[in-house]
Amino acid sequence: MTDKDFDFTRRAFLDGVLKATAGAGVAAAAPWAVSAASAAPLSGDRVRLGVIGTGDRGRTLIRNILKTRNCAVAAVCDNFAPHLAKAQAIVGANVPAFADHRAMLDARGLDAVVIATPLDFHAPLAFDAFGAGLHVWCEKAMARTIADCSAMVKRSQDSAKVLQIGHQRMFHPTYLNALKRVKAGEIGPVTQIRASWHRNTSWRRPIPPGSTDRKINWRLYREASAGLMTELATHQLQVGNWFLDAVPTRVIGSGSICFWKDGREVYDHVALVYEYSDGRKFVYTSHLNNARYGCEEQIQGSKGTIEPELGRIYQEVPPKVLALQRMQEDVKRGHKRTVPIGGATWFPELPVTTPGDSLGWGEYDETMLQFEGFGEAVRAGKPLPGMLAQAYAASVASLLGEQAMDRGEAVTWPTDLIAV
Amino acid sequence: MSGVERFAAMGTRVELHLFGATGSDALAVARRAIEAVDDALTIHRPSATTALNASLMAGRSHAVDDPLLLAALIEIEAAHALTLGLFDPAADAARPGAGWNAIRVDRDAARIEAARPLALDFGGFGKGFALDQACDALRAAGVASAFLVAGESSIAVMGEHPLGGGWPVAIPDPLAPDQSLVELELRDAALSISSTLGAGAEAPGRAPMIRPNDGSCVTAARTAIAIDRRGSRAEMLSTALLVADAGQAMRLIAEAPAHRFLFNFSRTAAAVVQPREVVA
Ligand SMILES: NC(=O)c1ccc[n+]([C@@H]2O[C@H](COP(=O)([O-])OP(=O)(O)OC[C@H]3O[C@@H](n4cnc5c(N)ncnc54)[C@H](O)[C@@H]3O)[C@@H](O)[C@H]2O)c1
Numbered sequence: 001m002t003d004k005d006f007d008f009t010r011r012a013f014l015d016g017v018l019k020a021t022a023g024a025g026v027a028a029a030a031p032w033a034v035s036a037a038s039a040a041p042l043s044g045d046r047v048r049l050g051v052i053g054t055g056d057r058g059r060t061l062i063r064n065i066l067k068t069r070n071c072a073v074a075a076v077c078d079n080f081a082p083h084l085a086k087a088q089a090i091v092g093a094n095v096p097a098f099a100d101h102r103a104m105l106d107a108r109g110l111d112a113v114v115i116a117t118p119l120d121f122h123a124p125l126a127f128d129a130f131g132a133g134l135h136v137w138c139e140k141a142m143a144r145t146i147a148d149c150s151a152m153v154k155r156s157q158d159s160a161k162v163l164q165i166g167h168q169r170m171f172h173p174t175y176l177n178a179l180k181r182v183k184a185g186e187i188g189p190v191t192q193i194r195a196s197w198h199r200n201t202s203w204r205r206p207i208p209p210g211s212t213d214r215k216i217n218w219r220l221y222r223e224a225s226a227g228l229m230t231e232l233a234t235h236q237l238q239v240g241n242w243f244l245d246a247v248p249t250r251v252i253g254s255g256s257i258c259f260w261k262d263g264r265e266v267y268d269h270v271a272l273v274y275e276y277s278d279g280r281k282f283v284y285t286s287h288l289n290n291a292r293y294g295c296e297e298q299i300q301g302s303k304g305t306i307e308p309e310l311g312r313i314y315q316e317v318p319p320k321v322l323a324l325q326r327m328q329e330d331v332k333r334g335h336k337r338t339v340p341i342g343g344a345t346w347f348p349e350l351p352v353t354t355p356g357d358s359l360g361w362g363e364y365d366e367t368m369l370q371f372e373g374f375g376e377a378v379r380a381g382k383p384l385p386g387m388l389a390q391a392y393a394a395s396v397a398s399l400l401g402e403q404a405m406d407r408g409e410a411v412t413w414p415t416d417l418i419a420v
Numbered sequence: 421m422s423g424v425e426r427f428a429a430m431g432t433r434v435e436l437h438l439f440g441a442t443g444s445d446a447l448a449v450a451r452r453a454i455e456a457v458d459d460a461l462t463i464h465r466p467s468a469t470t471a472l473n474a475s476l477m478a479g480r481s482h483a484v485d486d487p488l489l490l491a492a493l494i495e496i497e498a499a500h501a502l503t504l505g506l507f508d509p510a511a512d513a514a515r516p517g518a519g520w521n522a523i524r525v526d527r528d529a530a531r532i533e534a535a536r537p538l539a540l541d542f543g544g545f546g547k548g549f550a551l552d553q554a555c556d557a558l559r560a561a562g563v564a565s566a567f568l569v570a571g572e573s574s575i576a577v578m579g580e581h582p583l584g585g586g587w588p589v590a591i592p593d594p595l596a597p598d599q600s601l602v603e604l605e606l607r608d609a610a611l612s613i614s615s616t617l618g619a620g621a622e623a624p625g626r627a628p629m630i631r632p633n634d635g636s637c638v639t640a641a642r643t644a645i646a647i648d649r650r651g652s653r654a655e656m657l658s659t660a661l662l663v664a665d666a667g668q669a670m671r672l673i674a675e676a677p678a679h680r681f682l683f684n685f686s687r688t689a690a691a692v693v694q695p696r697e698v699v700a
Contacts, residue, residue: 317426318433321569328424328437336583338603342591342611344618345544345571346432
């Protein structure tokens with residue numbers, strides 16, 4: 001892609017975000033996206049980012065940072081040499097590379113760090129970065145414990161530094177469009193979101209020479225991760241809270257190691273119900289041995305359903321009355337026949353299968369936009385409005401779900417969270 | 421030229437079929453008319469009716485601001501006696517004694533009050549009333565020929581069949597859907613079917629038909645049919661026929677034998693008619 005082409009798709013993407021957020025209700029419900037997409041012209045010195053953790057995600061983030069107009073990768077850091085080398089190959093030899101984050105912070109020359117390590121390192125690394133006077137961009141989920149999520153929020157507030165968490169759906173034009181249509185009342189009041197992330201994979205990665213199972217497959221071990229909850233469900237819980245415009249009141253759930261009995265410690269099968277005010281619910285399942293229903297959030301209202309991953313909106317249109325369809329055909333061919341119709345009132349019972357309408361696709365760069373927004377937040381010393389509250393609630397919800405499953409009992413929303 | 425609109429309203433499906441030259445937005449106007457009735461009369465979400473019910477349950481008189489709700493109340497007030505008091509949106513199995521007789525509608529002041537706590541549930545009336553509003557809107561939009569259905573239990577036809585003459589309609593026998601209970605030729609008319617039989621009647625969560633005089637539920641296997649110029653009246657009459665005792669049914673049918681029918685499918689129940697025999 002030439003620079004001009006890129007500029008064009010970038011502009012089209014930003015226009016898409018701005019268009020989706022133009023409605024009054026949407027601007028209020030996604031203020032971070034409005035701020036990020038309308039920040040212009042992004043001139044001046046680039047915000048210097050030090051990326052810690054250059055595994056799969058870290059390298060994707062680096063590629064997105066390089067696309068931005070206001071951020072630069074000023075250092076990379078990973079304690080596994082082969083991953084650091086891969087990052088260095090992307091950013092070039094003149095960007096300093098570190099095996100230890102302390103050395104990177106001591107070397108100075110950064111405005112912020114980007115954390116893409118296993119989950120259990122998010123909080124300690126963020127604390128060190130705040131301690132060094134830097135802003136922090138950290139991948140979801142926030143931290144391994146609710147206490148650490150709260151501590152991250154607190155440290156960011158105390159140090160007056162921006163803390164932004166990676167939730168790219170919050171910048172995705174399809175989601176923003178979906179939100180706009182919900183706010184316009186097109187699917188009626190949303191009473192339930194049924195979400196799933198179903199995969200058919202062990203989630204195990206091969207262990208390269210020089211590493212260990214626990215280091216590479218950190219997602220499978222409780223010390224480092226809450227498994228499906230923090231790695232996958234966080235994204236969808238964020239969508240749930242966002243579209244229901246609330247945080248859950250409590251959660252019940254059941255988790256098991258059902259299929260992959262390979263020594264892993266985290267559940268490979270989870271099913272939870274998050275309750276919201278007024279009887280609304282977020283019903284969630286995730287597992288690793290059937291991919292038929294994949295990843296989706298079915299946002300259900302009395303007038304319709306939105307499936308943002310598929311990018312479709314469905315109206316609650318009932319099936320045709322067959323006798324009337326026949327009457328239409330008869331009239332068309334000039335044939336008058338008695339219409340057999342009438343009886344007890346028809347009630348909808350069966351699932352309605354209709355193709356639905358598109359919510360609009362495009363070439364998306366929502367991960368890039370997260371960083372442009374972050375860059376502007378760092379420059380202004382002020383976080384993108386509303387973002388951290390969403391991320392904090394999503395991470396807490398995922399960890400609360402883990403607690404509910406571990407204890408086998410309903411767990412209520414914590415009352416001691418930090419006000420964002 | 422023809423146009424079809426299909427949508428969910430009033431807890432069921434609605435289909436509007438227009439024939440002949442129609443304005444481009446006639447369907448949309450008719451749909452909005454129906455949705456407006458749904459919005460005003462529903463008790464399943466906050467509406468003018470739930471606000472009114474809150475007042476009546478609390479023993480307060482209520483100013484009816486919503487013009488559709490007021491029009492509905494006035495129609496019911498006017499037709500209550502015609503149904504021998506058998507159509508009663510205030511009847512409630514859980515509240516013996518609650519009924520339309522306890523209600524006073526002050527049409528000029530647009531106020532309603534009740535002598536005892538009660539709540540209104542318009543039930544099927546809403547469907548016929550909504551089709552009336554849609555027909556009025558279509559007529560105003562210049563539509564001359566149309567077939568409107570709400571949940572297959574409420575039908576309204578406008579003008580003539582597009583190929584001339586009346587609209588031929590056959591009401592299927594709920595126990596033998598290949599056969600008909602009755603065949604009718606309709607012109608500018610509304611038809612309402614009330615039945616304790618058929619797939620829809622067995623739907624889960626379906627409210628039973630209640631006899632206003634004693635609050636009991638109709639359990640006999642019956643289908644009642646009423647035809648009237650106005651859908652709202654057809655609904656009230658078919659409901660009345662369904663809950664009527666033998667004498668009441670005879671009286672109602674005798675007033676308009678070609679427009680009111682009652683079928684009794686149960687030999688054990690106090691039958692008005694022999695099984696499968698048309699009372700008309
Ligand atoms: N937003 C998304 O869609 C998305 C997608 C995938 C992953 N993620 C998140 O990104 C993070 C990383 O996931 P991943 O798939 O890239 O994992 P990964 O295992 O591929 O990469 C993690 C990297 O961090 C390095 N690392 C570990 N501890 C370190 C430390 N103390 N200092 C420096 N480097 C350290 C590891 O050597 C490894 O290279 C996780 O938090 C994950 O939830 C987010």
